[in-house]
Amino acid sequence: MSTVDCPYFDRDYKRCVLFNTSQEGSQKENYCLTSSNWKSCPNYTNRSYEEKLTKKIRPNPELY
Numbered sequence: 380m381s382t383v384d385c386p387y388f389d390r391d392y393k394r395c396v397l398f399n400t401s402q403e404g405s406q407k408e409n410y411c412l413t414s415s416n417w418k419s420c421p422n423y424t425n426r427s428y429e430e431k432l433t434k435k436i437r438p439n440p441e442l443y
Contacts (some may be wrong), residue, residue: 386439388436410423
């Protein structure tokens with residue numbers, strides 16, 4: 380079973396591309412690397428549709 384982690388999380392640099400900020404510890408574990416919680420992350424919920432569309436690294440199933 381594969382999980383779909385946050386489409387805005389850069390795994391190599393451990394950064395959220397929506398804000399270009401480092402994501403470590405509980406933030407990374409609870410939001411960035413989960414198959415469901417990333418949709419509830421404030422970094423994501425507070426962004427506009429256009430940002431969600433243009434800044435994704437991987438497909439975002441919510442935008443289809």
